Amino acid sequence: MRIYKNFGILSKSSIVIIGGTGKIGRMLVKLLQDSGGKIFICSRNLRKAEKIAKTLGVKAGDLNLIKTANIVIISVPIENTIEVAVQAAEKMEEGLLIDVSSVKIGVADKILAAIPSKIEYLSLHPLFGSGIRNFKGKNMVFIKLREGKLTNAMIEYLKWKKLNLIEASLEDHDKKMAAIQVMHHYAYICLAVGLEEFASINELINFSTTSFKTTLRQLKKISKNINVVLDIQKRNIYAFKARKKFLNIANSLQNMDSEEIKKVTEHLLKFSKLDLK
Known part of the structure; x- marks a missing residue:
């Protein structure tokens, strides 16, 4: 009891x-x-x-x-x-x-x-x-x-x-989830589709780094929950804005010139200080 x-x-x-x-x-x-x-x-x-x-x-x-x-x-x-x-x-x-x-x-x-x-x-x-x-x-x-x-x-x-x-509030929740779920999952969705433009998944596995295997595990996890993931992409009213922002940022970083590298470095350094439990 x-x-x-x-x-x-x-x-x-x-x-x-x-x-x-x-x-x-x-x-x-x-x-x-x-x-x-x-x-x-x-x-x-x-x-x-x-x-x-x-x-x-x-x-x-x-x-x-x-x-x-x-x-x-x-x-x-x-x-x-x-x-x-x-x-x-x-x-x-x-x-x-x-x-x-x-x-x-x-x-x-x-x-x-x-x-x-x-x-x-x-x-x-x-x-x-x-x-x-x-x-x-x-x-x-x-x-x-x-x-x-x-x-x-x-x-x-x-x-x-x-x-x-x-x-x-309802609004605050969905705005935060537009970043944490919509944009986050969308990045994985784009990666999943884009990877096979280079080679089959089985071929890529043979060349896997430890980091890439971690990513593949996350993609596998998402694939098992794909209906929920896609439903959130469709139903969150801030989802389109989040996806558009993601694509605009990706496009702005295409050349990886010195200015873009500086921008990327500044943003990534913020993550290095995170205390994740």
Whole structure:
């Protein structure tokens, strides 16, 4: 049996995770297991949900669980988040609705406008992968869209889990993600397409440096998550601007003359001073 701190209202809550059989859903189960709340996972495939729930030490059920839930977390693909969230909120008597979408504008604002005013609404974005074992020091963005007792209890719990919580607005989140996700991933996408202009991937592997192998591992990781990566490229409203800026910078550095080298050196030196943990 887990030993947990008493988080009052959260410890007495029924927590339903829709999409709980996915990688992020399973990570959320692990994150919330010390809260004392009763956790349930819902999926279109009840048999699969029951099997995974058993391995995680929680319960599974169908969407009727929402009617008695205090907290409902939406962990589905971005394209389905609005529909699933609104349908869930309509079934809730009261309580807290949470989304974990990687894109906020065009998703969270639409959900907020559509759900009943009696429902609290918190938008989260875990800035880490599903395979982590320790949440201490990991970054998570939170946006309080309709605050209440459950919202504040959840935030206090996440602080207790030693997450590095970053409060943001919808706009600020998506602007930052335009650099961190859109531009970052776009650079890898361009590299993936461009590499085969020189030789096949198998041929390039034979000439790999240690650094290049690290890059190939990152490309492999992105390829396994390509639908999410491309969805963010399409849905973040600042994505086109980020890609355009990236291409303009790349074009401005084509010649690598003395002025361009000076510019590159100045920028790279800033990264040499970073304290990355």
